[in-house]
Amino acid sequence: xxxGTETFILAQARAGNRDAFRTLxxxxxxxxxxxxxxxxxxxxxxxxxxxxxxxxxxxxxxxFEARSGLxxxxxxxxxxxxxxxxxxxxxxxxxxxxxDAAPLVQRLAxxxxxxxxxxxxxxxxxxxxxxxxxxxxxxxxAFTLRHLEQQPIDAIAEALGQNPAATRHSIFRAxxxxxxxxxxxxxx
Amino acid sequence: xxxxxxxQLVAYALDDVEAGTRAAVEAHVEACAQCRMSLEEIRATLDxxxxxxxxxRGDDYGAQVWTSIESRLSESRSxxxxxxxxxxxLPVRLMPWLAAAAAVVLVIGAYWLGRHNTGTSGxxxxxxxxxxxxxxxxxxxxxxxxxxxxxxxxxxxxTERTLxxxxxxxxxxxxxISAERAWARDLLEANRLYRQAAGGATTPALSQVLxxxxxxxxxxxNSPSRLTSDEFETLRDRIEARSLVFKVRVTGxxxxxxxxxxxxxxxxxx
Numbered sequence: 001x002x003x004g005t006e007t008f009i010l011a012q013a014r015a016g017n018r019d020a021f022r023t024l025x026x027x028x029x030x031x032x033x034x035x036x037x038x039x040x041x042x043x044x045x046x047x048x049x050x051x052x053x054x055x056x057x058x059x060x061x062x063x064f065e066a067r068s069g070l071x072x073x074x075x076x077x078x079x080x081x082x083x084x085x086x087x088x089x090x091x092x093x094x095x096x097x098x099x100d101a102a103p104l105v106q107r108l109a110x111x112x113x114x115x116x117x118x119x120x121x122x123x124x125x126x127x128x129x130x131x132x133x134x135x136x137x138x139x140x141x142a143f144t145l146r147h148l149e150q151q152p153i154d155a156i157a158e159a160l161g162q163n164p165a166a167t168r169h170s171i172f173r174a175x176x177x178x179x180x181x182x183x184x185x186x187x188x
Numbered sequence: 189x190x191x192x193x194x195x196q197l198v199a200y201a202l203d204d205v206e207a208g209t210r211a212a213v214e215a216h217v218e219a220c221a222q223c224r225m226s227l228e229e230i231r232a233t234l235d236x237x238x239x240x241x242x243x244x245r246g247d248d249y250g251a252q253v254w255t256s257i258e259s260r261l262s263e264s265r266s267x268x269x270x271x272x273x274x275x276x277x278l279p280v281r282l283m284p285w286l287a288a289a290a291a292v293v294l295v296i297g298a299y300w301l302g303r304h305n306t307g308t309s310g311x312x313x314x315x316x317x318x319x320x321x322x323x324x325x326x327x328x329x330x331x332x333x334x335x336x337x338x339x340x341x342x343x344x345x346x347t348e349r350t351l352x353x354x355x356x357x358x359x360x361x362x363x364x365i366s367a368e369r370a371w372a373r374d375l376l377e378a379n380r381l382y383r384q385a386a387g388g389a390t391t392p393a394l395s396q397v398l399x400x401x402x403x404x405x406x407x408x409x410n411s412p413s414r415l416t417s418d419e420f421e422t423l424r425d426r427i428e429a430r431s432l433v434f435k436v437r438v439t440g441x442x443x444x445x446x447x448x449x450x451x452x453x454x455x456x457x458x
Contacts (some may be wrong), residue, residue, distance in 0.1 A: 008339065019334055029249050029252075030249050030250070034242045037242050038242065054253060054257050132237065143237070172198050182233055186229060
């Protein structure tokens with residue numbers, strides 16, 4: 001739910017107070033970026049999605065009903081913006097680009113681990129990225145909102161314009177695809 | 189014994205099953221090594237996905253985003269066919285829930301009020317505007333202060349208008365104060381919350397005014413809507429004896445002046 005301070009700032013932003021809206025942008029930008037990055041898998045795309053999210057939020061703010069928290073609402077807008085962006089592109093470009101992926105993989109390797117374990121860790125993480133990239137935009141968005149943002153199925157379904165059963169199936173497909181992709185590397 | 193389906197196990201791992209299904213899956217997994225292994229794989233997959241590192245964004249990221257969207261905001265709202273008020277003022281009737289929120293905001297505001305207003309309650313208090321901070325708030329802090337000041341200024345303005353309306357009523361026969369009584373009820377709720385929030389901080393001048401206001405607002409709110417001439421005179425004397433209108437006006441002016449000072453400082457820094 002929206003906390004007291006945010007309720008007040010929200011009321012001001014709804015009334016057209018740009019300072020108040022700026023406060024909301026300041027509070028939520030980083031979290032919105034994380035959602036956008038998880039769905040797009042690319043920093044530049046995520047940046048574009050963040051901007052688009054706040055522009056849409058500003059336009060829609062007078063109609064925001066505060067049934068959920070503002071952050072939750074923003075994350076759903078971000079997921080939709082990310083889906084729109086990805087759908088405009090050919091499928092094969094929906095992935096972590098090489099420029100992003102190389103330094104990311106390097107960062108993920110634990111300096112304390114031995115060389116073999118580091119290599120395994122790098123491979124596993126690279127495989128996770130690839131597996132995520134192979135999901136459809138809808139699967140990525142549904143999976144991100146459910147597993148990483150802990151949003152309820154009904155709310156995700158509403159945000160993505162699906163019925164709850166279809167949303168559950170999108171999430172299931174996402175997990176199943178990733179499981180298959182990671183299986184050769186997993187030691188459970 | 190039928191195995192759990194992959195879909196059931198995924199739903200279970202994501203905590204998206206009803207209690208009955210949950211119990212059934214748990215019982216089966218406990219007894220079935222194959223399904224237990226599948227569930228462990230699914231959980232490991234979810235853990236790996238959650239562990240994927242996200243590039244960090246700095247503390248100033250919000251400011252960067254703001255810079256990139258600010259000029260497009262008007263276009264954004266008009267393109268959606270929305271016509272919000274351009275006024276940044278609060279609605280005329282401050283709803284109780286909003287008042288509660290405003291009180292919480294005041295806790296934040298009390299921080300700066302406290303920084304600039306630290307005298308003892310018995311000492312005369314310098315106006316807020318005369319107490320220039322050594323390190324003026326910047327960026328988001330300054331914006332929050334302006335939002336807080338806007339709410340507080342609005343509350344004091346409305347309180348002043350209510351009291352002025354009341355004391356300027358013409359006695360003679362019965363005096364109808366039904367409008368002022370309704371306003372006082374709204375203001376009382378907000379005032380109580382503001383006072384509680386301000387009372388926890390070192391803001392004696394502001395706290396004192398809000399404290400003085402509360403019993404008077406309570407009395408107005410609980411009065412009959414039509415007062416006899418004597419009742420009205422008693423009420424008016426009580427308001428005037430405490431110089432409440434004057435105190436509210438001065439405090440409100442200080443708040444607005446502080447608001448203007450912050451605006452000027454913001455413009456000069458930008």
